[in-house]
Every structure is written in structure tokens, then in C-alpha cells.
Amino acid sequence: MAFLRKLLMFFAIVIGILFVVSFFLPKEASINRSVVIKASSAQVFDYLNKAKNFNEWSPWFEMEPEGKYEFSGPEIGIGGKLAWEGEKTGKGTQEIIESNPYQNIRSELIFDGQPPAYAAYDLEPLNDGTKVTWSFKVDLNGPIDKYMGLMIDSFVGDMYEAGLKNLKAKVESLPKQAELAIQVDSIEHKPELVTVDAQALLYVSNKVDFDADKISQAMAQDYAKLIGFMAEKQLNFAGPPLAITTGGSPEEGFWAFEAAMPIDIPAEVDDASEIKFKQSYSGKAVKLVHIGSYMSMSASYEKLAKYVADNGLEMNGNVWEQYISDPGVTAEKDLITHLYFPVK
Structure with a gap:
């Protein structure tokens, strides 16, 4: 029994330490990846500004093409919305909430039962094309969320890289300007x-x-x-x-x-x-x-x-x-x- 009490006390101390440390962890998690696409910023923007184009290069659609996907709202720009539901990808929505021509696009993501997260595409014109930076940011509310946030890069970094690779191939296959x-x-x-x-x-x-x-x-x-x-x-x-x-x-x-x-x-x-x-x-x-x-x-x-x-x-x-x-x-x-x- 003494050993069990010591073990329980040890776990209580560890949990207490982890709880206290969580107050000093970042209150938001973010990730970004970039790629250079050999196309004008106008052409890249026009493609990304259509919500229905997302599944043409999305790594999550690639992972579960048999899932349920539904598009609504305007075909172009603010209000364009994708809703999805699948066994692997879960349930959620992605809606364009900001659209600044040839510069950036920002979307709100709602995952089932979770607070909003935000994704963005930032475009930088270059001599040989356009640098596209795809970013993701979410606020972290509780201790568990904050510890999970420390691992966001390992969770979705590879998916972002795969998505940008798909996006580059797709846009570069379109007719040039x-x-x-x-x-x-x-x-x-x-x-x-x-x-x-x-x-x-x-x-x-x-x-x-x-x-x-x-x-x-x-x-x-x-x-x-x-x-x-x-x-x-x-x-x-x-x-x-x-x-x-x-x-x-x-x-x-x-x-x-x-x-x-x-x-x-x-x-x-x-x-x-x-x-x-x-x-x-x-x-x-x-x-x-x-x-x-x-x-x-x-x-x-x-x-x-x-x-x-x-x-x-x-x-x-x-x-x-x-x-x-x-x-x-x-x-x-x-x-x-x-x-x-x-x-x-």
C-alpha cells in the first residue's frame, strides 16, 4: 500500500507540474509551409479564390475521396464554403472570409465541436512565379490543447507540404497567362x-x-x-x-x-x-x-x-x-x- 500511495503521489505531482507549466505555454498554435509556383499571382489567386477548387489539390480529399463533400455560397471569393464529413477526416466546414485580390485569402475552419481555426494563403510575386505561403492558426484554450499545440507541426506539416506540391502541379498545368x-x-x-x-x-x-x-x-x-x-x-x-x-x-x-x-x-x-x-x-x-x-x-x-x-x-x-x-x-x-x- 505504501508503494501505491507513493506512486499515486508521484503521478499527482507530475500532473500538477504539467498543469502549472501549461500556463506558460503558447496560447495559439500555428504552422506554415511555402512553395514557388511558376504562374502569376493573378492566376494563383483566381484559382485559390474558388472554394470548389480545394478538393482538386487537397491532401485530405486525396486521403478520403469517398467522404461526403458539399460546396455552397458564391462560386468566387468571400462566402464560398466547403463542408465535409468522413471516417478519416471527421466533420467540419471551411469558408472564405477574406479575399484581397492577388495578395491573400483567409478562411475560417470549424471542426466538429471545436472553436474556429483559420487558414490563409499569402501570395508574393517573384520574377519566376509566385511564392505561396499556406498557414494555419488556432487558439488553444485548455492545458491539453496547449500540449497538443506543441506537436501541430508533426501532426499536419507533412499534409501541408503534400498539399502545396499538389497545388503547384495543378496550377502549373493550367494555361499560362x-x-x-x-x-x-x-x-x-x-x-x-x-x-x-x-x-x-x-x-x-x-x-x-x-x-x-x-x-x-x-x-x-x-x-x-x-x-x-x-x-x-x-x-x-x-x-x-x-x-x-x-x-x-x-x-x-x-x-x-x-x-x-x-x-x-x-x-x-x-x-x-x-x-x-x-x-x-x-x-x-x-x-x-x-x-x-x-x-x-x-x-x-x-x-x-x-x-x-x-x-x-x-x-x-x-x-x-x-x-x-x-x-x-x-x-x-x-x-x-x-x-x-x-x-x-
Whole structure:
């Protein structure tokens, strides 16, 4: 009995020590792995920004392809959600909660019965491609969680490395940016009648001389103001930036426009602020994909105007452009811009 009491006392002391030590352990666990993908940050971002693409490279889907998987929410960006359930992978959800074009994407993961965890993809443009850093972070609440957190790297490190290897192979197998531009040009470079949904927009109104350098400078300043406001108010991007024409032409020598940024939720703005909020146009529109320089759009606009006239359509508001490619990483000849004419 004396031996048993000593043994129990020994275990009690060990447990007590472990409990006390746990107060000094990290309150969160994290892991990250990186890979360089030979593709532009725009192409990598566009691929990762679609929740439904996750299972194409996920090591967990590879481990249990027979599990139950369900996608919901928007096809692109914030709100895209994957739910899964399997014997090996358990049960949970992964939802995109932040999406900053060509920079990073952040997702919330809910594992059955556990507090939220967060995963992120951070993109860094390089001369020969894009460095992708995939990270995971979770808060640790109790002593057991904190000790388990010390082993997170050994638990999932290999899975992250395998996933990034799959991601690299998948993205590098896609058409490169120049090839993609040719493909879009051959398939989509014709006007088409579409229906567009309203989006929440922040915008700044401006008017400049019809000069390429002045237009570029004005738009850069306006988008910087919008991004600064969004950061201050903790608002998220909900799509690529756009510009709405409100007046002017090359013949008149000026261009009046609204530099706009789609956001995920309505925003409150001060009446005196130059930054305004509104819902974008919704309804029928004629869309055309333009490939090339921003200053070479005249022919594309002529195609749109001809389509409207030939089909007996009537204009129904201001035209707008949406800038799909990132000019910082895409050659000017390969820039993709979506042009829209709203019609009745």
C-alpha cells in the first residue's frame, strides 16, 4: 500500500507540474509551409479564390475521396464554403472570409465541436512565379490543447507540404497567362447579353483630361483612397475594381468617372466624405471581354455599340469597366478587362 500511495503521489505531482507549466505555454498554435509556383499571382489567386477548387489539390480529399463533400455560397471569393464529413477526416466546414485580390485569402475552419481555426494563403510575386505561403492558426484554450499545440507541426506539416506540391502541379498545368488571354480572346471576345446582379460599391467621383498618364495617376490615387478606407473600416473586397463612366469622351477632351470597389457588406460613410456608397446596376447588360492595353479599347467599345444597335436594344445607364487582371504582374498585351453596356 505504501508503494501505491507513493506512486499515486508521484503521478499527482507530475500532473500538477504539467498543469502549472501549461500556463506558460503558447496560447495559439500555428504552422506554415511555402512553395514557388511558376504562374502569376493573378492566376494563383483566381484559382485559390474558388472554394470548389480545394478538393482538386487537397491532401485530405486525396486521403478520403469517398467522404461526403458539399460546396455552397458564391462560386468566387468571400462566402464560398466547403463542408465535409468522413471516417478519416471527421466533420467540419471551411469558408472564405477574406479575399484581397492577388495578395491573400483567409478562411475560417470549424471542426466538429471545436472553436474556429483559420487558414490563409499569402501570395508574393517573384520574377519566376509566385511564392505561396499556406498557414494555419488556432487558439488553444485548455492545458491539453496547449500540449497538443506543441506537436501541430508533426501532426499536419507533412499534409501541408503534400498539399502545396499538389497545388503547384495543378496550377502549373493550367494555361499560362498569355495562353489564357488567347483562349479568352478566341472564345469570349464577342459581345453577349448577360444579367448582372447588384453589388455593394464604395466609389470616388473624378474628372480628368483624356490623357493616359493623367487617367492612370487619378485612378491610382482614387483606388488608394478606397483601399485605405476599407482597411480603416475593416471591409472586405468582393470582386475586382471597376470604373463607371459618367461623362466625357476623347473628342470632348475629358473623362468623368467613378472609381469603384465591390465590398462584401453595405458601408456607412460620412455625407461630407468624398468616398460614397451605393448599390451597383442590376439587370440586363451587353458584356465584352477586352484583351490588351487600357488605351486600346476603342474597337471593343465600337463592337458593343454596334451590337446594341443591331439588336434594337436601348441603353439603360452608364457603361462600366471591370479590371480582371492585375497590371502589376500581367503584361499590357495580356490584360483582361470586362466591358459592360447596361440595356433595357
